[in-house]
Structures are given as C-alpha cells and as structure tokens.
Amino acid sequence: MQGKIRLALTKGRLEKDTVQLLEKAGLNMETIKNPQRKLILDIPGYPLEIILLKGSDVATYVEHGVADLGVVGKDVLLEKPKPVYEVADLGFGACRMAVAGETSLCPDNKKLLRIASKYPKIAREHFERKGQSVEIIEQQGSVELAPLMGLSDVIVDIVETGNTLKANGLIVLEEIVHISARLIVNKVSYKTRRIEVNALIDLLEKQVRIRR
Numbered sequence: 001m002q003g004k005i006r007l008a009l010t011k012g013r014l015e016k017d018t019v020q021l022l023e024k025a026g027l028n029m030e031t032i033k034n035p036q037r038k039l040i041l042d043i044p045g046y047p048l049e050i051i052l053l054k055g056s057d058v059a060t061y062v063e064h065g066v067a068d069l070g071v072v073g074k075d076v077l078l079e080k081p082k083p084v085y086e087v088a089d090l091g092f093g094a095c096r097m098a099v100a101g102e103t104s105l106c107p108d109n110k111k112l113l114r115i116a117s118k119y120p121k122i123a124r125e126h127f128e129r130k131g132q133s134v135e136i137i138e139q140q141g142s143v144e145l146a147p148l149m150g151l152s153d154v155i156v157d158i159v160e161t162g163n164t165l166k167a168n169g170l171i172v173l174e175e176i177v178h179i180s181a182r183l184i185v186n187k188v189s190y191k192t193r194r195i196e197v198n199a200l201i202d203l204l205e206k207q208v209r210i211r212r
C-alpha cells in the first residue's frame with residue numbers, strides 16, 4: 001500500500017487560508033495550528049501529511065514528486081514555471097501584479113526604463129509585449145524604495161491593499177495580471193494516485209465554492 005498523500009503549503013498567509021479550508025472540510029488541523037517549528041505535520045484521521053515551505057520551493061517539491069500536491073501563489077508559477085498541473089484557483093491570496101511609480105513620472109516617454117522587481121521574468125515579459133526596452137534591477141524585497149532612491153524609474157510588484165504604495169507616495173501605473181493561490185499537482189501522482197489526489201482536490205474545491 002502507498003503511504004499518505006503529501007501536500008506542500010507555502011508558509012504564511014496561504015498556509016493559514018488552506019488550513020482554514022481543510023478545517024471547514026472537517027479535517028483535524030490541530031497539529032498544524034500549533035506546529036512548534038515542525039515542518040512535517042501529520043493530519044490525524046486523514047491519510048495526509050503536510051509540509052511547510054517557501055513558495056518557489058513548494059513548486060520544486062511538487063515538480064519532483066516529493067510532494068503530491070502544493071498550494072502556491074500564481075506569482076511564483078509565472079516567475080518560475082514548472083512542469084506541474086495547475087488544477088484549481090483557490091481564490092484566496094488575491095492581489096495584483098502591477099507596475100507602480102511616482103505620479104509625476106510618464107514612463108512611456110523613456111527610451112530605457114529601469115525596473116526594480118522581485119519578479120524579473122514577469123517584468124521583462126510585460127515590457128517586451130509593449131515593445132519597451134528595459135533594464136531590470138532585481139531586488140529581494142522593499143522594492144518600493146527603489147524609485148524613491150533613484151535606483152529605478154518604476155517597480156513591478158504585488159499590490160494587495162495598496163497600503164505600501166500609498167505609504168511611500170507611489171501609485172499603480174498599470175496592472176499586469178491577477179494573482180491568487182493555486183493548487184498544483186505532480187504529473188505522476190495525478191495518474192498513479194488519482195483517487196486520493198482527486199479526493200483532496202474535490203474537498204478543497206468544495207470549500208472554495210462555499211466560501212464564494
């Protein structure tokens with residue numbers, strides 16, 4: 001007999017929202033709500049094991065079949081595409097990928113636009129589609145600082161409430177794509193563990209529908 005199905009969750013907000021869905025579906029989520037720094041968690045009463053990772057690592061674990069399923073932001077999947085099946089939009093973690101900058105800037109007039117971003121691929125592809133030449137300055141965080149300090153003309157980043165932009169005197173200049181949490185499945189698991197994988201997909205999708 002095969003072991004438990006393994007689900008990889010993105011630590012933080014997406015993890016909490018997924019745990020809430022699973023709990024509403026009747027699973028006992030006590031261990032994960034009190035993980036005590038553990039990264040592998042058993043779900044008593046359901047043949048499921050949950051592991052906790054950073055977003056891009058979730059996709060890697062699912063790609064290699066170490067995890068059968070994963071919950072990850074669409075931003076991660078767009079920035080680092082992986083050969084996995086994206087089977088459901090879970091709705092939560094909703095935000096926008098956007099170009100943002102100072103109100104005074106008219107970016108279309110610039111020959112070479114300097115873009116600061118944690119998402120170099122998404123940023124590059126967006127401006128390529130528009131035929132705008134860009135220099136991408138890759139950042140690890142606090143991207144909003146770059147235009148304020150003169151490091152870049154604009155940023156490409158996630159906007160959720162808009163509070164970070166507002167607090168730093170920036171505005172959305174252009175929306176690129178809608179982002180939300182996606183359920184992904186390993187291609188082999190999808191075939192060889194079809195029943196268990198589909199049971200978990202159905203369970204999550206049902207809760208998403210109830211929530212809508």
Ligand code: PRP
Pocket residue numbers: 140141142143144157158159160161162163164165
């Ligand atoms: C994210 C994102 C934006 C902000 C958007 O940053 O990069 O800066 O949240 O949220 P808001 O529109 O609700 O303000 P995060 O807090 O993850 O920090 P980091 O960019 O420094 O990693």
Ligand code: MG
Pocket residue numbers: 141142143144164
């Ligand atoms: Mg940020």
